[in-house]
Amino acid sequence: MNYENIVALERKLSLPETHFVSGNVYTDKTIFETEKSKIFFHTWHFLCHESELLDKYDFRTISFLGQPLIIIRGSDNKIRSFLNVCSHRGAKIIHSPSGNSKKLTCFYHLWSYNDRGECTSIPREKGYDNANLQKRLCGLTEIKTDVFMGMIFISFNKKIMPLNDFIGNSLDPFKDTLCSGELEVFHYSKSTIKSNWKAWQETNLDLYHEWMHVLLRKTQINAGNMKDRKVKIMPNGHAMVGGLKAKYGAYKGINYRQSSKALPGLSSDDFFFVDLFPNFAILARGTAIRIDTVTPIDENTSLVEWRGLGLRGDTSKDRRLRWKHHNQYWGPFGRNVPEDAFAAEACGEGFIKSASRYQIIAREENGTGQDDGMLRAWYKEWSKLTSLNINKP
Amino acid sequence: MLKYEEIVNFIQKSCWMLDEEDFDGFLGLCSKDFQYKITAFSPEINKEMIWMDEDFEGLKSLLGMVPEHLRRLGKFTRHVSIGQTSRKDHEVSINSTFIVIHTDLDGKSNIFGVGRYNDKITYTINDVFLLSRNAYLETRDLGIGSHVPI
Incomplete structure (x- = not known):
């Protein structure tokens, strides 16, 4: 047994089976084909x-x-x-x-x-x-x-079950905004990243990774209301996260967001999001909404697409402001999304050749703060659809 | 009057300073009224987009924070080819094409992005300043993106 196996075995033995994921899940070609047929050609x-x-x-x-x-x-x-x-x-x-x-x-x-x-x-x-x-x-x-x-x-x-049943109440926090009839996509970008598709989706499920972003450390973690954040696990592998207010002025160069520019149903400092299984996330930041999807190209390469939603009737001045609010965080030259992509690719390097044998998803904070509950719920659905065990696939 | 050679040297200098991540040096070339934009057209949504939009102070703040960020490792090299220039009073508009190449820590180089610069500079007897730069990107799949202007 080599060093990695020994370390991996120790981890495996010290954690509940729901709290760690085998590295094979990210690299095995057979598992990838199973995901395509049982997940991507099966769900919405x-x-x-x-x-x-x-x-x-x-x-x-x-x-x-x-x-x-x-x-x-x-x-x-x-x-x-x-x-x-x-x-x-x-x-x-x-x-x-x-x-x-x-x-x-x-x-x-x-x-x-x-x-x-x-x-x-x-x-x-x-x-x-x-x-x-x-x-x-x-x-x-x-x-x-x-x-x-x-x-x-x-x-x-x-x-497949009707789309209404598949989504259920998961998108209720976005109802007033998305159903206003006033939104349009004003931003679209995409990136081919060198990593398994799940590594990207995990950046939307792993709340603990906020520590990686200096922007989020300043505007969210240090804002002092982490315990107000609630994670709600929904049916069909979906999850919603809400209750956090962002302090935009806490990062030099990031603009304060005027309440008059908030989208219908939102406050300018709102930050909440919903993940829909398997590959969709929608995030609200008061004045702009981001939708992202990840689709696999092969087991080690993925296409991520980002859309920004704002008001269809924006004046050119307001649109310019909304672009700025959206792209300072989420654009290809933003302070947030490029770091997530860096992390997904770094994990991709770790997964290759099984250098990373297991991932730990064991944080429990009673569904608040930086609980890993969303990751565990996502992998529970993944297991249900693929009939594979996440730690012994 | 600013000579063509001086215009070329100035634009090249602005790119070399960004290549070297000498952000103070780059800002020193910019007017206090400087406006910087990165734009692109999306055929998917049939819209022009602004991906970065900062004035002098905004850019200074963001560049000041760059060292605190997790970001793409390695180095960018901007290759600029100056095309047309046009002059009005003490302002010159310059259209260039650029290729930005990224070289990773293992020495492997790849094209990061291709596009056009639309620059405006102003000059006096002693000084030249960048008034505005619009980096219009043809490349829209930028891999993991970047924290620094192009």
């Missing part, structure tokens, strides 16, 4: 916000676990998602990330589809008569899609 996943599809025929294209998707608002205002591949030769149809079009035409042989995914045009169609190809059977493959508080979710699982 956030794709985009309805403000990205404001008008009829607006579309977005997104790659989800390598599947090219197109999401389009139809002439009936219903939002539908399809595999973005032509029924003819399988070419990706729409390449632009966003746009507006009544007709989706494949560049290759000009087969066309409408906003319902129906195949509407096949050039020189008679050439298929002998083979009895039927146009009505050549539509795009539709993916189950639903909208919750303005957020668009999809599932590849046709038998």
Whole structure:
């Protein structure tokens, strides 16, 4: 037995089984394939916000676990998602990330589809008569899609529970804000990070990691109200965290946030967030909201996408202020998110070749402060769906 | 009148100071009315975005905090190619293209970002100052991002 195994064994023996996670969970290819089939192709996943599809025929294209998707608002205002591949030769149809079009035409042989995914045009169609190809059977493959508080979710699982049941009351803290009808996405950025997807999601679940951020040490930890923060574990692996007020003036260079600029239903110093299993987080900071999602590219590489939400009717001056509030924390040049990405990549290095054998998720603070309860609840759901043990996968 | 060579030298100097993380030196090149922005266009949401937006005092505060942050290790090198300049009174507008290369602690270099600088400088007989810099990024996947201006 080598040194690492001895250390790992000691840890394993001294902790409850729910309080540590095997390093294999982050690196094993078989486990990764299990996650794809049992989690990502099984549950609901956030794709985009309805403000990205404001008008009829607006579309977005997104790659989800390598599947090219197109999401389009139809002439009936219903939002539908399809595999973005032509029924003819399988070419990706729409390449632009966003746009507006009544007709989706494949560049290759000009087969066309409408906003319902129906195949509407096949050039020189008679050439298929002998083979009895039927146009009505050549539509795009539709993916189950639903909208919750303005957020668009999809599932590849046709038998999945309704989205309302999946989310339940988990997003109630955001209800007044998200249902105001006044929000739009004003920021979008993405990063490919060298780490397992769970390492990113853990930065949204691990409250104890606030110590890493000098910004959060000054504006949250030293603000003296850590015990006011409450962690609430919700059904289906979701969790919500609230009760903390941020002191923005405590960090030199971070602006005080005027109450007049707060989003509907929020106070300017509010800080709370909700994690939806498996890969979604939404965070409120009074004047801006952040949504982030992580999707795996392979077991060691992940795509993280961030959206910032503000008021659709912002004046240019207010929008500039909201960008600043959002991006000083959460932008690619912010004081917060780049550090989380650094941590996720550093953990990625630790997981490779099992250099890190176990992760400890054992903090208990009665659901306050920096309790690891969210991590344990998340892994409980992970175990339920994958039928794998987190410490002996 | 400021010569083209002096303009080139000034812009290069501003980049070298950022490369060396000589933030006091960089701020010393800036006017007290300096405005700094990093912008990008998102084809996903079809919007222009401002990713960093600071005046002189704001930038000074944020740069002063950089050493306290956990951040990408290694070094950035800014390669700037100056394109067009235009002059009005004692101001010069300069459009450049840049490539920012990151070299990690193992000596491996990768492109961090590509874009354009839109700079404005002002000058007197003795001094040249940066009035504004807009770093417009074409690169939008910046890996783990950065705490320092580009």
